[in-house]
Amino acid sequence: MSPGFKTTMHREEMRQLILEAAKSIFLEKGFQGASLRSIADRIGYSAGNIYLYFKDKDEIFxxxxxxxxxxxxxxxxxxxxxxxxxxxxxxxxxxxxxxxxxxxxxxxxxxxxxxxxxxxxxxxxxxxxxxxxxxxxxxxxxxxxxxxxxxxxxxxxxxxxxxxxxxxxxxxxxxxxxxxxxxxxxxxxxxxxxxxxxxxxxx
Amino acid sequence: MSPGFKTTMHREEMRQLILEAAKSIFLEKGFQGASLRSIADRIGYSAGNIYLYFKDKDEIFxxxxxxxxxxxxxxxxxxxxxxxxxxxxxxxxxxxxxxxxxxxxxxxxxxxxxxxxxxxxxxxxxxxxxxxxxxxxxxxxxxxxxxxxxxxxxxxxxxxxxxxxxxxxxxxxxxxxxxxxxxxxxxxxxxxxxxxxxxxxxx
DNA sequence: TTTTGTAAATGAACACTGTTCATTATTTTT
DNA sequence: AAAAATAATGAACAGTGTTCATTTACAAAA
Structure with missing residues (x-):
């Protein structure tokens, strides 16, 4: 898959999208057990992308x-x-x-x-x-x-x-x-x- | 340093040695923060060696x-x-x-x-x-x-x-x-x- | 004393983690 | 249409727990 194929989203929508995926995975596997890659996968983005919206895993927490x-x-x-x-x-x-x-x-x-x-x-x-x-x-x-x-x-x-x-x-x-x-x-x-x-x- | 330079220890002594190191590091950095490599380092052994005495990290826990x-x-x-x-x-x-x-x-x-x-x-x-x-x-x-x-x-x-x-x-x-x-x-x-x-x- | 067998220890490898960053793709502005 | 700005990527890094073929050390047998 070529990069950059996702439609641009505004910052706040994207944060919310990540947060929802993060929540469902945190609550499934716990904070430690939830990897950023699995969160990113669920919403169809790369792991690195998350760092454009959250400083680190703790900020999501x-x-x-x-x-x-x-x-x-x-x-x-x-x-x-x-x-x-x-x-x-x-x-x-x-x-x-x-x-x-x-x-x-x-x-x-x-x-x-x-x-x-x-x-x-x-x-x-x-x-x-x-x-x-x-x-x-x-x-x-x-x-x-x-x-x-x-x-x-x-x-x-x-x-x-x-x-x-x-x-x-x-x-x-x-x-x-x-x-x-x-x-x-x-x-x-x-x-x-x-x-x-x-x-x-x-x- | 060449491998295998340690004197043979009996099983129970070795378990105790690992346990003491593990305890001090667990209590320092918490369970997640304590790596097996750091535990092994402290007692001068390799990480892999620990697995001869404990099934996994949980067994140490x-x-x-x-x-x-x-x-x-x-x-x-x-x-x-x-x-x-x-x-x-x-x-x-x-x-x-x-x-x-x-x-x-x-x-x-x-x-x-x-x-x-x-x-x-x-x-x-x-x-x-x-x-x-x-x-x-x-x-x-x-x-x-x-x-x-x-x-x-x-x-x-x-x-x-x-x-x-x-x-x-x-x-x-x-x-x-x-x-x-x-x-x-x-x-x-x-x-x-x-x-x-x-x-x-x-x- | 030398040989041999076994137990102990190693270090490289695997698949994973959070995080960073140069590169590429897309969107917006000029 | 060209340029600037934004968004997303995927490779890379240093770390993790764990496994395993290989090497070393030691004790018993020859």
Whole structure:
């Protein structure tokens, strides 16, 4: 095949095209297992061409990372209609778990995979993640004002609660639930989060 | 340098030599970042030679995996001197966190990294991990008998508690604590586990 | 002591990876 | 139609895990 036979595309369309192929292959084979050549093949371009639209593989990773957080934050919208803060907290936990279960690989990419998450913490790239965490903190503040979680710092409390949810999701994503031989993974998660909620409620 | 200049070593010694080099490089550069050539270089052998002692890179991974669980289980020994089950549970949580903080990369390898954890769940390879989980379950059973955790299944309860601890460690290992810009990672973990303990105690 | 058989170690090779870049093809502008 | 700018290519580079024919070293037999 002779080169240059593709119709010119505008930059943003091309980025989107690459991103879609990258996503489907990342989620199939994981970040490490997805080669740029396989991504390029899927959309009928050469591997080198990708570098005209993304600096490197990491930039593709970060683009998907951002998209994931936009999706997660989007799923949180119904929470704004829950008036009681404790009920909102519980609902948030359920949404979080639902997201992880329905988007296993994407969750992995967002919260577990290590792609140089460039030192210095780029605020821009974490905006949606930051807003989601902000949402949790705000809910906890309101809970505090209603008398829950007495004498606890929202900073540490939010970390502890996030970790509780993440722990289950992470063990699930990375196949460590198999040590529970006689219990289905999904059952483990569903019950686990119920127990966690019960615990938080009674606190 | 001419080949074959090394003195003959017995199989087990050689495996140990490779394992030590592999460990130090894995913990330096991570599992993916550690090349077999760099491991071989460190002990003055060729890369191909490693394949006489290990089937592939994964087998090295699993050997270190086992060692990690032996170490962790070893650190749990003092727990047998704590008579009150709730105090034993709390102590176990602290030991677990200490292990993760002092052996960050090893913890990562044991609980987060994905190396084909061959399907089917090989009991042999998970013996120590299984015993550690068994220890947790036993403590929880004793707690139950003393009136704690009423109406809760030890299976799900243990998973929830393990997840709570693991969540913090996993966010730490994979650099997701940076979203807490103004709080030191270690402080976050230390306070996080204290809050978690407080919560469990009051349950 | 020399020969022989075996086990250990090698280094080249294979197919793959992410990435770069000079070259070519296409599109746009003049 | 010619020139300038953009887009895409494919070869190349240095790296990876892995395999294997070949070479070396060592121990036992002659």
């Amino acid at each position: 970060h683009a998907l990372h951002e998209e994931g957080f936009r999706r997660l934050f989007g799923m949180m919208q119904p929470l704004f209609h829950v008036s009681d803060p404790m009920e909102r907290l519980v609902a948030m936990g359920r949404v979080y778990m639902e997201f992880a279960l329905n988007n296993k690989e994407l969750y992995d990419l967002m919260f577990i995979m290590e792609a140089p998450i460039e030192s210095g913490f780029d605020k821009q790239k974490w905006e949606m993640g930051d807003r989601t965490l902000g949402l949790l903190k705000q809910i906890l503040t309101e809970c505090s004002e209603k008398g829950h979680f007495r004498d606890m710092d929202v900073e540490y409390l939010s970390f502890m609660i996030w970790s509780g949810m993440h722990g289950m999701c992470a063990l699930y994503c990375r196949g460590r639930c198999i040590v529970y031989e006689h219990t289905r993974e999904e059952e483990l998660l569903k019950q686990g989060v119920e127990y966690f909620i019960r615990m938080i409620r009674s606190f | 699993h050997a270190l995996h086992e060692e990690g669980f032996r170490r962790l289980f070893g650190m749990m020994q003092p727990l047998f001197h704590v008579s009150d089950p709730m105090e034993r549970l709390v102590a176990m949580g602290r030991v677990y966190m200490e292990f993760a903080l002092n052996n960050k990369e090893l913890y990562d390898l044991m609980f987060i990294m994905e190396a084909p954890i061959e399907s089917g769940f090989d009991k042999q390879k998970w013996e120590m991990g299984d015993r550690t989980l068994g220890l947790l379950k036993q403590i929880l059973t004793e707690c139950s008998e003393k009136g704690h955790f009423r109406d809760m299944d030890v299976e799900y309860l243990s998973f929830m508690i393990w997840s709570g601890m693991h969540g913090m460690c996993a966010l730490y290992c994979r650099g997701r604590c940076i979203v807490y810009e103004h709080t030191r990672e270690e402080e976050l973990l230390k306070q996080g586990v204290e809050y978690f303990i407080r919560m469990i105690r009051s349950f």
